[in-house]
Amino acid sequence: MEFLGIRIDGAEIERWLAEAQEFALPRLLQSAGQILLGLVVFLAARWVLARIERRITSKTESVLDDHIVEVVRRTASISVAAWVVWRLTHIWDLTGLAAFTVAVWIVALSFPLADFTAKMLRFVEEELVPKTETTFDDTALPLLNKVIRFLIIGVGVVIALDELDVDILPFVAGASVAGVAIGFAAKDTLSNLIAGVLLILDRPFHVGDRIEVWTAPTNTATWGDVVEIGLRATKIRTTDNLIIVIPNNEIMRRDIVNYTASGSHIRLRIPVSIAYNADAEKAKAVARRVALETEGVMAVPEPQILIRNFGESAIDLQVRVWISDARQRRTIGDHITDRLKRAFDRAGIEIPYAKRDLYIRAMPGDFPALPPAAAPAATAGAAPATTESPGERHE
DSSP: OEETTEEOOHHHHHHHHHHHHHHHHHHHHHHHHHHHHHHHHHHHHHHHHHHHHHHTGGGOSOSHHHHHHHHHHHHHHHHHHHHHHHHHHHHTTOHHHHHHHHHHHHHHHHHHHHHHHHHHHHHHHHHTGGGSSOSHHHHHHHHHHHHHHHHHHHHHHHHHHHHTTOOOHHHHHHHHHHHHHHHHHTHHHHHHHHHHHHHHHHOSSOTTOEEEOTTOOTTSOSEEEEEEEOSSEEEEEETTSOEEEEEHHHHHTSOOOBSSTTOSOEEEEEEEEEOTTSOHHHHHHHHHHHHHHSTTBOSSSOOEEEEEEEOSSSEEEEEEEEESOGGGHHHHHHHHHHHHHHHHHHHTOOOOOSOOOOOOSOOGGGSOOOOGGGSOOOOTTOOOOOOOOTTOOOO
């Protein structure tokens, strides 16, 4: 028989088939045994972990043991599958594929390990952070969670490349050049990332603080609570339940007004004006009483009422009170202003408004008549003035 210009006889074909059978048959049997053994090990591991989960983890309130069982289950499944493939590559004398299998196994293991680490940090964040007095961990742990997750996966990739005898120095050099190019192309994003790290380190505010929002839409609340400090932007929920996302770089360039950084109590200043003919001491006493009767105003330190300025038509007072909850600043200010108006009306204290007094020294009819000598003389050469009655006409 001739095939593609090559003459092949029946004896040659029989010899090839015999060699193929001699090579493949024992390896097929070994492969089947390895796959069967791997399946048994996989099922046994799943059965043991299921019993542990039913007897131990289901009876505890903590999720820590649940995370441990989950990472062991995922790691065991990946390892058994990788071991079976690795054994098959050795059975069939595929040395290069065996090294590649080990590299893939290392990278695959990095993902459940990264997830386990992230869940552990999240467990610490949810269980332990609320019990601490400091708020640094509220912002640092989410950032640390993301960094460690990517770091574990990156270490797994580097170890896998080393297992394949791949020199990573060219990749590092290429990454450096690419990093410079990306840095120029994404300078705004990198600026926000750096600003996010500085926000976490400097801590001008923490999650839960109430700060002023200068980018709020028109006719909406201009302050809100910080709900998240991310690497790129900070999220603030206003008192209108609007979420405003502000780039970190924009925040670092502006003054930050934090109402709750030094505690929940702050001092509130309310301007009040009274007329000049009003009793200033009486007005101060009324304002002090109204302030102390308003809910949320602290008695110690006691309210202060000061004369700040003498205006054009009013005496400008300022009511200074300490309030126990900074988040009620505008509500308490509105209550004090409303009660002051009613209290001043009851006490007969005038609150002035813009007005002008016009003094007329004399009316037009009171002016004396001008003497004849004061009358304007006729201009020389001018025609004498004539009078004309209605209906008369001179031609």
